[in-house]
Amino acid sequence: MTAPTPCLEVKNLNIAYGDFVIMRDLDFTIDKGDVFIIMGGSGCGKSTLLRVLIGLKEPSSGQVLYEQGSFWDGDEARRAAIRRRIGVLYQSGALFSSMTLAENISLPLQQYTRLKPRDIREIASLKLALVGLAGFEDFYPSEISGGMCKRAGLARAMALDPDILFFDEPSAGLDPVSSHLLDELILELRDSLNATFVVVTHDLDSIFAIGSNAIFLDVESRTMTANGNPKKLLEEATAPNLRRFLTRGKE
Amino acid sequence: MQSRPTHIAPETSTSEIVVSNDGTLLTVTLKGVWCIDTPLPNMEPLRRLLTSCAPRLKAMAFDASGVTRWDSMFLGYCRKALAIAVEAGLGVDTGGLPPGAASLLDLAAKVPERKGAARHTRAEPFLARIGSLAIGSLQSMENLLEFIGDVTQACGALLRGRAVFQTSTLSSLIKQSGIDALPIVSLISLLVGLILAFVGAIQLRQFGAQIYVSTIVGIAMLRVMGAIMTGIIMAGRTGAAFAAELGTMQVNEEIDALRTLGFSPVEFLVLPRMLALVLMMPLLCIYADLMGILGGFIVGVFMLDINPLQYLSSTWQSVPLANFWIGLVHSTVFGILIALAGCYRGMQCGRSASAVGQATTTAVVTSILSIIIATAIITIGCEFIGL
Numbered sequence: 001m002t003a004p005t006p007c008l009e010v011k012n013l014n015i016a017y018g019d020f021v022i023m024r025d026l027d028f029t030i031d032k033g034d035v036f037i038i039m040g041g042s043g044c045g046k047s048t049l050l051r052v053l054i055g056l057k058e059p060s061s062g063q064v065l066y067e068q069g070s071f072w073d074g075d076e077a078r079r080a081a082i083r084r085r086i087g088v089l090y091q092s093g094a095l096f097s098s099m100t101l102a103e104n105i106s107l108p109l110q111q112y113t114r115l116k117p118r119d120i121r122e123i124a125s126l127k128l129a130l131v132g133l134a135g136f137e138d139f140y141p142s143e144i145s146g147g148m149c150k151r152a153g154l155a156r157a158m159a160l161d162p163d164i165l166f167f168d169e170p171s172a173g174l175d176p177v178s179s180h181l182l183d184e185l186i187l188e189l190r191d192s193l194n195a196t197f198v199v200v201t202h203d204l205d206s207i208f209a210i211g212s213n214a215i216f217l218d219v220e221s222r223t224m225t226a227n228g229n230p231k232k233l234l235e236e237a238t239a240p241n242l243r244r245f246l247t248r249g250k251e
Numbered sequence: 252m253q254s255r256p257t258h259i260a261p262e263t264s265t266s267e268i269v270v271s272n273d274g275t276l277l278t279v280t281l282k283g284v285w286c287i288d289t290p291l292p293n294m295e296p297l298r299r300l301l302t303s304c305a306p307r308l309k310a311m312a313f314d315a316s317g318v319t320r321w322d323s324m325f326l327g328y329c330r331k332a333l334a335i336a337v338e339a340g341l342g343v344d345t346g347g348l349p350p351g352a353a354s355l356l357d358l359a360a361k362v363p364e365r366k367g368a369a370r371h372t373r374a375e376p377f378l379a380r381i382g383s384l385a386i387g388s389l390q391s392m393e394n395l396l397e398f399i400g401d402v403t404q405a406c407g408a409l410l411r412g413r414a415v416f417q418t419s420t421l422s423s424l425i426k427q428s429g430i431d432a433l434p435i436v437s438l439i440s441l442l443v444g445l446i447l448a449f450v451g452a453i454q455l456r457q458f459g460a461q462i463y464v465s466t467i468v469g470i471a472m473l474r475v476m477g478a479i480m481t482g483i484i485m486a487g488r489t490g491a492a493f494a495a496e497l498g499t500m501q502v503n504e505e506i507d508a509l510r511t512l513g514f515s516p517v518e519f520l521v522l523p524r525m526l527a528l529v530l531m532m533p534l535l536c537i538y539a540d541l542m543g544i545l546g547g548f549i550v551g552v553f554m555l556d557i558n559p560l561q562y563l564s565s566t567w568q569s570v571p572l573a574n575f576w577i578g579l580v581h582s583t584v585f586g587i588l589i590a591l592a593g594c595y596r597g598m599q600c601g602r603s604a605s606a607v608g609q610a611t612t613t614a615v616v617t618s619i620l621s622i623i624i625a626t627a628i629i630t631i632g633c634e635f636i637g638l
Contacts, residue, residue: 054511083513094508097500098420108512111415 004031007164007196008053013062015045015052022048025223026062028215030164035190035197035210037230040217041245046200047091047168049217053198054088054166055079067163084112087162091169093153095141101128101152102137108159127155131185146173151182158189164196165189171203183209204248208234216242276310277341279332282317285325294331302339310342315349326355398595401517402525409526414518421523428489429531433538435484440472440539443480444546447471452555461555465562468547469570477539478581479626481532482589486618490593493524494614497597498607506598516598525590532586533579540578573638581629585622592617 006029013026022045030036038046051057053064055071064071066082074082095104105124109115115123121137128134131151141149150170157165167186171179183206189195201207207214207230214233216226218241226233226242234246279297313329315321329348333356336343345353375383408414451467497520500506506516544566551557596614600606 051507056507056510080513083511086511088508088511090504090508092503094504096505096508097503107514111512111514 004033006030007032007067008198009063009065010053011063011065013049013052013064014060015048015057016060021060021222023217023222023224026215028224028227030196030198030213032196033190033194034213035186035199037207037211037214038198038200038217039202039207039214039230039245041202041219041241044217044219045222046202046217050166050168050198050200054086055083084160085163086166087157087160087164088166089150089154089157089168089170091172092146093141093149093151095149095152095156097141100138100140101133101144101155104141104152105156105159108156112160123159124155127158128152130158131155132181147175147178150174154185158193161193162195164198167197167199167201169201170199171201171206176205179203179206180209182206186210202245204246216245218242276312277336278312278314278347280314280317281325284319285321285328287322287324289324294328294335297332298335310344311336312344313347315347315352318349321349321352326352326359329356330359394599395595398517398598399591401515402521402591405515405518405522408518409522414522415514416519416523421527424523424527425531427492428485428527429534432485432488432531432535435488436481436535436539437542439480439484440477440542441546443476444468444472444543444548445550446546447476447543448547448550449554452550456555461551461557462561462565463569464547464551464555465557465566466569469544469566470574472540472543472547473570473578474574475578475581475626475630477543478536478578478585479622481535481539481582482585482622483619485528485532485535485585486589486592486622487615489528490589490614490618491611493590493593494597494600494611495607497594498600498610501598501600502602502604502607521590521594521598524594525587528586528590529583532582532589536578536582540575577629577633577638581626584625584629588621588625589618592621 008030010026010028013023014021015023015026026049038049040046048057052059058072063073066085068074068081068085069078071079071082095101096107099107102121102124105127106120109120109123113120125134125137128137131154133148133151133155136144136148136152141152144152150173154167154170170182170186174182186197186199187210190197197210199206199211211230214226214228214230215224216233217223218225220241225239226237230246233242237243237246311332313332318325329345329352333343333345345356348356405414448464448468451464452461455461455463455467497506500520506520509516509519547566548559548562551562552559593614596610596617600610
């Protein structure tokens with residue numbers, strides 16, 4: 001068994017909006033191949049933490065360390081290099097509404113590769129097929145359902161075969177079957193692409209099905225109160241908020 | 252201990268409260284129909300009674316055996332009564348309430364009120380409001396300067412050939428802001444030329460100097476009116492469209508998605524829009540100038556009986572060419588301002604539908620304002636240079 005290698009480290013992270021502190025003292029490591037869950041009750045700041053990790057919001061202090069170096073302390077070239085290696089699936093897909101699905105996926109391919117248009121279109125079709133949307137290449141986002149938009153968003157996030165994929169509430173709005181299929185897809189991608197996943201979610205079924213490591217963000221104390229495999233946390237954790245979360249309010 | 256029943260005059264004929272004071276126990280007897288379509292009795296008598304008997308009272312109880320029908324109105328009243336009792340330090344017995352009501356009241360009380368979640372809108376004192384406005388506008392100045400800086404950088408990248416945007420976007424924007432605007436620009440410029448000529452004609456006719464109508468319309472249209480009219484039309488038409496489009500993208504997280512894909516939103520979205528307007532505005536301005544002169548021509552020929560050829564040659568000879576170039580400079584500047592205003596407001600948009608509407612409105616207002624201010628500056632500048 002190979003020793004885990006970190007691919008994203010967070011050190012002493014503090015996040016605030018002006019004077020209002022949202023989260024403090026965040027310290028955790030995400031290893032390669034992890035399916036890392038960021039979980040917590042509503043309003044605990046999970047999505048804000050995600051925005052800091054992917055470079056949309058600057059933390060008030062602390063470091064976000066990728067393999068290429070610190071994101072927020074580096075120069076623009078390093079940030080561009082990091083962005084090149086990550087993919088983000090936003091909560092509603094965030095597809096570009098003026099472009100078809102194929103054009104959405106082709107955009108990063110056109111920008112970062114020297115492939116011919118025909119090859120790009122083939123790869124786009126492949127990515128769409130992987131998420132179960134084969135045949136929908138020329139549809140616009142307004143013409144497909146919310147769940148399909150999410151899957152198309154995932155296809156776009158995967159376009160450049162990123163090292164780390166970030167998911168913002170992937171199962172929100174999905175029916176149980178689609179949710180399960182998405183879990184399967186995540187595990188499949190992890191095994192075949194050797195990608196690392198960071199998932200912000202509060203869907204317990206997914207958390208236990210796919211999570212290999214997790215942190216729990218507590219609304220009241222505004223910091224992380226647990227770090228570890230979700231199943232182990234369920235067995236061993238004693239903090240009341242965490243237990244209530246993991247047992248769906250039964251304890 | 253004497254019981255002193257105190258009647259609270261019923262405000263309606265279908266519900267009645269009788270508050271009987273039994274020494275240490277206050278019993279609230281409720282009777283009749285307590286539903287949404289019957290008015291709720293006042294809390295004041297209860298409150299007054301509580302304060303007047305306060306020292307001796309230890310508990311409050313309900314007797315709802317006479318209530319025939321109840322709904323949320325009833326619950327509302329009981330909740331308020333409970334709150335008053337708890338505030339006065341009394342124990343409370345909900346046993347006399349109908350069973351469903353008691354459990355609902357329990358449920359409402361279960362999750363304690365989150366402190367600090369309620370928003371208090373107090374009217375701030377006048378000076379404090381001025382202060383907040385000043386601080387707010389400093390912050391928005393900062394954002395604006397940052398935006399202008401980003402756009403300048405993007406222009407630099409464009410000149411070096413490294414700007415990243417889609418040329419298909421640029422072509423459709425050119426069509427949208429150029430060709431599609433021709434009908435409305437034609438109509439308005441024609442009418443403006445007509446009006447200018449008409450107003451001038453009335454005065455000049457008295458001196459027999461009608462021919463100078465051609466000069467007036469020519470200079471006015473070429474130097475400022477063509478550019479300003481086009482600018483205002485495009486501000487309302489295209490500036491608003493840019494703000495709405497970018498604002499909606501902001502709401503949908505599309506601009507965030509662009510950033511995380513490694514694209515610069517300013518290069519990808521703002522630059523093509525600015526380019527399209529900078530290319531199209533001068534052309535539209537020339538077209539507006541021509542339509543304005545045509546409007547003047549119509550008045551001159553049909554109302555003032557000036558010979559058509561004479562009108563045209565008078566225009567050609569009496570209007571200095573410098574005015575034409577000044578008009579073009581105006582319209583190029585206006586194009587930049589409209590694009591900047593529209594895109595800036597769009598990208599600064601909040602994350603709701605009403606925010607998009609607000610962004611659109613402020614974009615148009617900002618565009619028009621900056622057009623007029625720019626005209627003033629250019630005019631003063633021309634004075635300086637001697638044009």
